[in-house]
Amino acid sequence: MTELKNIRNFSIVAHIDHGKSTLADRLIQLTGTVAERDMKEQLLDAMDIERERGITIKANTVRIEYPAKDGETYVLNLIDTPGHVDFAYEVSRSMQAVEGSLLVVDASQGVEAQTLANVYQAIDADHEIVPVLNKVDLPAADCDRVAEQIEDVIGIDATDAVRISAKTGIGIPDVLEAIVTRLPAPKGDRDAPLKAMLVDSYYDAYLGVVVIIRVIDGVIKKGDRIKMMRTGGLYPVDRLGVFRPAMQNIAELGPGEIGFLTASIKQVRDTRVGDTITHEKKGCTEPLPGFKPAQPVVFCGLFPVDSAEFEDLRDAIEKLALNDASFSYEMETSAALGFGFRCGFLGLLHLEVIRDRLEREYGIDLITTAPSVIYHVHMKDGTMQELHNPADMPDLTYVDHIEEPRIKATILVPDEYLGDVLKLCQDRRGIQQDLTYAGTRAMVVYDLPLNEVVFDFYDRLKSVTKGYASFDYQMIGYRADFLVKMQVLVNDEPVDALSTMVHRDRAEQRGRAMCEKLKELIPRHMFKIPIQAAIGGRVIARETLSAMRKDVTAKCYGGDATRKKKLLEKQKAGKKKMRQFGKVEIPQQAFINALKMDD
Numbered sequence: 001m002t003e004l005k006n007i008r009n010f011s012i013v014a015h016i017d018h019g020k021s022t023l024a025d026r027l028i029q030l031t032g033t034v035a036e037r038d039m040k041e042q043l044l045d046a047m048d049i050e051r052e053r054g055i056t057i058k059a060n061t062v063r064i065e066y067p068a069k070d071g072e073t074y075v076l077n078l079i080d081t082p083g084h085v086d087f088a089y090e091v092s093r094s095m096q097a098v099e100g101s102l103l104v105v106d107a108s109q110g111v112e113a114q115t116l117a118n119v120y121q122a123i124d125a126d127h128e129i130v131p132v133l134n135k136v137d138l139p140a141a142d143c144d145r146v147a148e149q150i151e152d153v154i155g156i157d158a159t160d161a162v163r164i165s166a167k168t169g170i171g172i173p174d175v176l177e178a179i180v181t182r183l184p185a186p187k188g189d190r191d192a193p194l195k196a197m198l199v200d201s202y203y204d205a206y207l208g209v210v211v212i213i214r215v216i217d218g219v220i221k222k223g224d225r226i227k228m229m230r231t232g233g234l235y236p237v238d239r240l241g242v243f244r245p246a247m248q249n250i251a252e253l254g255p256g257e258i259g260f261l262t263a264s265i266k267q268v269r270d271t272r273v274g275d276t277i278t279h280e281k282k283g284c285t286e287p288l289p290g291f292k293p294a295q296p297v298v299f300c301g302l303f304p305v306d307s308a309e310f311e312d313l314r315d316a317i318e319k320l321a322l323n324d325a326s327f328s329y330e331m332e333t334s335a336a337l338g339f340g341f342r343c344g345f346l347g348l349l350h351l352e353v354i355r356d357r358l359e360r361e362y363g364i365d366l367i368t369t370a371p372s373v374i375y376h377v378h379m380k381d382g383t384m385q386e387l388h389n390p391a392d393m394p395d396l397t398y399v400d401h402i403e404e405p406r407i408k409a410t411i412l413v414p415d416e417y418l419g420d421v422l423k424l425c426q427d428r429r430g431i432q433q434d435l436t437y438a439g440t441r442a443m444v445v446y447d448l449p450l451n452e453v454v455f456d457f458y459d460r461l462k463s464v465t466k467g468y469a470s471f472d473y474q475m476i477g478y479r480a481d482f483l484v485k486m487q488v489l490v491n492d493e494p495v496d497a498l499s500t501m502v503h504r505d506r507a508e509q510r511g512r513a514m515c516e517k518l519k520e521l522i523p524r525h526m527f528k529i530p531i532q533a534a535i536g537g538r539v540i541a542r543e544t545l546s547a548m549r550k551d552v553t554a555k556c557y558g559g560d561a562t563r564k565k566k567l568l569e570k571q572k573a574g575k576k577k578m579r580q581f582g583k584v585e586i587p588q589q590a591f592i593n594a595l596k597m598d599d
C-alpha cells in the first residue's frame with residue numbers, strides 16, 4: 001500500500017487530436033511502466049484482444065511509478081474519461097475519482113470546443129489543473145498566444161504551462177514533475193470503514209465483470225466480502241489489482257488508490273457507475289453523494305433490413321447489453337418493419353455508437369426509426385403513462401395533457417456565430433436563460449425541449465458554427481405543452497416507424513417538410529403513391545409521388561387504335577391493382593433522413 005502523500009491521481013482533458021493518447025503513451029514509456037521494446041507489442045496486443053472479443057476495453061486507467069527529483073517514488077494513477085456530452089455523468093464520476101487534471105492544448109491550434117466542455121467538468125470537480133501546451137515541435141506552434149487564450153477563455157493561470165512535444169518527447173519529464181509538485185495528494189482515512197467509488201466496469205471474457213474502483217477511506221483486501229450500497233449486491237472479492245497497463249494482482253488497496261476488482265459479478269448491469277462499495281460487515285453508513293442511476297433518455301426502434309436476421313440481431317443486442325448498463329431494449333413489432341427492438345440510450349451519440357457496432361461488428365444491416373424521448377401522458381382519469389414510442393399513443397379522447405422532458409443546454413461559441421446559434425435554439429422552441437461572454441466567446445444557456453435536441457440539433461449546431469461550438473446539457477424536468485402525434489401515411493398505409501410527436505404549432509411545417517423529403521427518398525413505383533402527414537384523422541400535408549410510366553403501346557408499331565386503347569386500359573387496371581395491394585418499398589435511409597430538418 002502506498003502512503004497518501006506519495007499518490008497523485010489525475011486525468012487528461014483535451015480536444016480531439018490535441019495529443020491526449022500520445023502523451024499518455026509517453027508517460028507510460030518514460031516511467032518504464034512498459035519496457036521500451038514491449039511498448040509497441042503491448043499496445044498492439046490490447047488492440048488484438050479488443051478486436052478478437054468484439055468489445056471495447058473500457059478500462060483506460062493506468063498506474064505509473066515515478067521516482068521524482070525529491071528522491072521519493074510516487075504512484076501516479078491516470079484515469080481516462082470519455083469525451084462526449086452523452087456520457088457527461090460517467091465523466092463527472094471519473095473526475096470525482098481524481099484530484100487533478102492535465103489540460104492538453106495543441107499549441108498550433110489553441111483552445112477548441114471540447115477543451116472547454118471537458119475542462120469545465122474538471123473545474124466542477126474542484127481539480128487542480130496543469131495546462132500543458134503540446135506539439136511545440138510544429139512550426140505553427142505559438143505557445144504565448146495559446147497560454148494567453150487559456151487565461152482569457154478558461155480563466156486559469158497559464159504562466160507556468162508545461163511546454164511539450166508528446167511526439168518527440170520534449171518536456172515529458174517536466175510533466176511528471178508538475179504532476180507530483182502541482183497536483184494535490186489524495187485525502188483519506190485508513191482506519192475508517194471501507195468507502196470506495198465504483199468508477200467504471202466492463203466485461204472481460206476470461207475474468208467476468210471487472211470493476212474499477214477508487215478507494216476513499218479504509219482498506220480493501222482480496223477475499224473481503226463487499227457490498228454495493230445502491231444496488232444492495234453482496235460479493236466476495238476474488239481478485240484485486242492495478243493496471244500497469246497490463247493487469248497485475250495486488251494484495252490490498254488503501255485510501256487514495258485506484259485499481260480493479262473482480263467478484264463473480266455476472267453482468268455489467270449489476271454494477272452502477274458512482275455506486276459506493278463498502279464491507280458487508282462494519283461498512284460505512286453513508287454512501288457517496290451524487291449517485292445517479294443511468295437512465296436512457298432517447299429511444300428508437302432497431303429493425304433488421306433483412307427480417308431473416310432478426311435472431312442475429314437479438315444475439316448481438318444481448319451481447320452488447322451485457323457490457324453496457326445504460327442501454328435498454330425490448331422487443332417491438334411494426335406493421336411496416338416487422339420484428340425488431342425498441343432500444344433506450346443515454347443520448348444520440350450513444351445511439352450511434354451502438355448502431356454502428358451492430359452494423360460493423362455483427363454485420364447486421366439496420367433500419368433505425370426516429371429517435372424519441374419519454375413523454376408523460378396524463379389521462380383524464382388522473383393516471384399517467386410513460387410514452388416511449390409515439391406509435392403507442394393512447395386514444396386522444398382519454399388524454400388530458402402531455403408533458404415533455406426539457407433540458408438546460410449550455411453552448412459556448414465564438415461570438416461571430418452567436419446569431420446563428422440563437423436562431424437555431426429559437427427555432428427549436430428554446431427559451432433563453434442567460435447570455436454571457438468569456439473573452440471572444442459567448443456562453444448561452446437555453447431551456448429546450450429534449451425532443452427538439454435529440455434528432456439533429458448537435459449536427460446543426462456543428463454545421464452553423466463550423467464545429468466551434470461546444471454543447472452540454474442536463475435534464476431539468478417535465479413541462480406540459482401542446483403536443484400531438486403526427487402520423488405519416490405512405491400509399492394510405494400508416495407507417496408507424498415514421499410517427500413522431502410534434503408541437504401543434506409546428507405540425508404543418510414539419511409535416512410538409514417530411515412529405516417533401518419522403519417524396520425525394522422513396523423511389524418511383526409502377527403506381528402513384530400519395531404521401532401524407534396526419535394528426536388524428538386529419539391530413540395536414542400531402543405530396544404525390546408520380547408513377548413510373550411504362551409505355552405498353554410502344555411495342556405496337558402502327559396497329560389500330562382500338563388495340564392501343566385496350567392495352568392502355570389493361571395497364572390502368574394493373575396499376576389499380578398494384579395501388580390497392582402494392583407494397584411500397586421505402587429505402588432504409590428514408591426513415592432517418594425524412595426527419596432531418598433544414599431549418
Ligand SMILES: Nc1nc2c(ncn2[C@@H]2O[C@H](COP(=O)(O)OP(=O)(O)OP(=O)(O)O)[C@@H](O)[C@H]2O)c(=O)[nH]1
Pocket residue numbers: 014015016017018019020021022023134135136137138164165166167168
Ligand atoms: N507534431 C506533433 N504531433 C503530435 C504531437 N502529439 C501528438 N501528435 C499527433 O497528433 C495526432 C493526435 O494525437 P492523439 O494522441 O491521437 O490525440 P488524442 O487527443 O488522443 O486524440 P483522440 O484519441 O482522437 O481523442 C496524432 O497524429 C499524433 O501523432 C506532438 O507533440 N507533435
